[in-house]
Amino acid sequence: MKIIVVAPSLDPSKNVSGISSVTKFIISNNKEQEYIHFELGRKDNEEGGIFRIFSILKNMREWKNMLNKERDAIIHYNFPLSKASILRDPLFMGIALQQKRKMVVHIHGGVFLTHYKEASSFLKWILKKVFSWNVPFIVLGENEKNIIEQTLKAKRVFLLPNCVDLQDAESFERVYNWIEPLNIGYIGRIAVTKGMENLLQACRELKAKQIPFIVKLAGAEEVKDSFLPLFDSYLGHQFIYAGIVSGEKKNIFLKSLDVFVLPSYFEGLPMSLLECMSYGAVPVTTNVGSIGDVVEDCKNGLFIKMKDTDSIIEVLTNLNNDRKMLSRLGNEARATIFQNFNPHKYIQNLNAIYGMA
Template sequence: MDNILITSPSLDTKDNVSGISSITRLLMSYNTKVNYYHFVLGRKDNSKRGLFWLITQMKTPFKILTFVRKHHISAVHFNIGFEPLSLLRDVFPYFLLYLKGLPLYLHIHGGRYISSIPDSIILRSIIKFFLKKSTEILVLSSTECDYLSLHYPFLFGKKIWVIPNAVEIPKENELKKDYQSEFLNILYLGRIDRKKGLETIARSLNELSDKGISYRFYLCGVGPDKDWFIKQLNGAAYASIIDKGLVYGEMKKEVLSLSHIFLLPSFFEGLPMALLESMGSAVVPIVTPVGSMSVVVQDHENGFLINDDTAITDIIVRLNQERNLLAAMAFRSRKTIMEQFSITRYVDMINEIYCSV
């Protein structure tokens, strides 16, 4: 078996809820054809950037070289989100791995610069370096593949692999759905950050309360804008919040099994694990058509794609009134994940890429 170094933030669910950590955890658990050695790149969700963090980052390139020698690494699966801090943090370790002559599988998990060119010449140069020096490039959707091919002509002739994320799918008897219940259970799952469309969510929750809609809002996650978000809610909406904090393991399964609607009106995304996990648990998504989310969510079929701030309220009011429609869309949502985003299919695709080199 090959010894493959794989990078991601911490795999401990108490430290990180990132999609990169989640998919890395699954891949290491299910892919028995290679020996994975995990190397931590990225900070814990609750840690702050300061002097200690900076010193730690400066040591990373040297640690990764020691790691490669110790474990006799033969290839590197390098996970990254095309965000400014990730690009700046990871470029030097990546450069050293390139100098070692190891095959580099560059796995891009979305980010703002997978669908736009940065203004900064430094960031543009770093992105070109990552792409040029990669042995293989993996992206989450054909949309991202087309974008890279169009805007980075030097990639002509290099294969870009499209490999959507995957999730574990709960059994039918593990779900606790009641589509005729008095309360609609609405879910937000992920990093609590304004860029995720929190202002839109707060406005919609306030409007639902004003209209007398009975709902529970499960707020699941941690992040810098949690206090700000809660302050945006009026009294009735605030009373409807169930603040679960960071959820993982059985608690996460429980919340997903109870939820009816998933909200993510984000400004930019890759292919969020939270979206796939919720749909796999028969939760109807209401999301913006950014990143690769529109590849998974078919508008008015297995969920809703929205382009304006008022749409969420109107959709939830309708689903509250038409519970049979809610149940039917939840069924189609789950069916999409079972057919297209299973972990078994994902592992087979990853191993095909490894074997191509």
């Protein structure tokens, strides 16, 4: 059957997005369906604010044309619970529902999923309206499922954790770093809400303490020159910016890491987390969104406190000093992904949800 999948640009050079990564994974692995990508969302180099209004109006016209052209297609709508998406996406989904189209809404975290009480009355009203719809909602973890069912009273909620392609990781044999400087990495959007200020400050203090490490960042800055010049200035040769990576270049980047650091303020279930763990990098992350469904503190990763530089310093220092712990946690992280995140099973479950739309 035909599926219209709504997502940002799938070109990593134009948009660094977890939703785009999920969408690319689904399209490349679900050969039973014929996917039609409807691009919706700001590219990394596009202006925001009032300039987006004209772009959204254009998208609205294109959306109506798409629906009229593909009348029998099911809609797979990716919906992150950020302010911008909450204000925009219900309009597009509402048009589809007015036409009595079959639709699946795929929730991808966002600040107002885990911090619903902080939303304005207007945003809460929109969310309650959306989750009152009689459509299947896909969520990434048990915590999200509980929030949507209990707080927003959604009736048809299906748990489908993100999954990653394991073909390259399966053939990779990690040799753990026993004596060289610790390779600390992050891949994704380089932004304040990802905890970059705390990571930068932690790296500065680790350097001052003469703890050997190299920090590697890959991805695009949300605000140009907000962090990369600072990392370069403060860390010098201990900092590497790999740019926007995809394909084999991304695989090489992931293989080079000992530790994946994610001091994020909010998440769904990041594809980058699953990818890094599949290669045996130790996840050092805040316990937000559905991350706790995958990472168990001191078993296959280590939790840090949100907006807490000291906890990042403590955990990275311990990993540097105890390379046996680094090896043990990395092996457990890798095993977690291979035991619990099977691409074939993911696609089977997704197709079953399509059947209930």
